[in-house]
Amino acid sequence: ETGVTQTPRHLVMGMTNKKSLKCEQHLGHNAMYWYKQSAKKPLELMFVYNFKEQTENNSVPSRFSPECPNSSHLFLHLHTLQPEDSALYLCASSQDPGSQETQYFGPGTRLLVL
Amino acid sequence: DAKTTQPPSMDCAEGRAANLPCNHSTISGNEYVYWYRQIHSQGPQYIIHGLKNNETNEMASLIITEDRKSSTLILPHATLRDTAVYYCIVRGSGTYKYIFGTGTRLKVLA
Secondary structure (H helix, E strand, C coil), rough: CEEEEEEECCECCCCCEEHHHHHHHHEEEEEEEEEECCCCCCEEEEEECCEEEEECCCCCCEEEEEEEEECCEEEEEEECCCCCEEEEEEEEEEEECCCCCCCCCCEEEEEECC | CCCCCCCEEEEECCCEEEEEECCCEEEEEEEEEEEEEEEEECEEEEEEEECCCCCCCCCCCEECCCCCCEEEEEEEECHHHCEEEECCEEEECCCCCCCCCCCCCEEEEE
16 A cells, blocks of 8 residues: 555546546645556556646647646546557656656556447 | 566575665665565565665565675575566655566466
8 A cells, every 4th residue: 555546447438438537635635646557567657646737748648638736636537548558547646746756646547448 | 667677577496595686776875775576466465675785584585786786685595485577766865755666476386
């Protein structure tokens, strides 16, 4: 248990659906991250939020829309996804995005797009 | 691209020490070495990190060579639950970016 929770843990959706992934951290951290891990590929950073402000968008397609209403919650809104978007989506948090602050990861949401 | 090179897989007998190597020959002076592991289909778990001194915590020890071009993660008494993919990451001070490579798949054998 890292103090970072993600829901749902598993999600199956069609290409025309709209769904949202939720992440919550109970560590009092100020920075939150979304990562994508496709099968047999390294983790890829998608978005970074610091004090609720987006500070990084790593060329992510607009069908992925993040939202950070406060420092404890992070959402990833999904719409009109493609089958190649099927992956493990991981949320992480850290005290702040700089320095040597360690990132702590949630368990991930395994997404299957049909 | 990842700044580290790790063997793709290793086996270790249960109860023995697991020594996982990592090469980071282009590391610069302010870059830290981090180790994480990922048990199947779970989120990466932080293990340990260091700059130039050897480090030890309740999970593992990190040995960094004097020239800092390589390091070794040591799990002193491997158990079956240590079977996972282990990632060595080089990260600069003042940057949040972790660049994950493909890691080493450690299999602990009974």
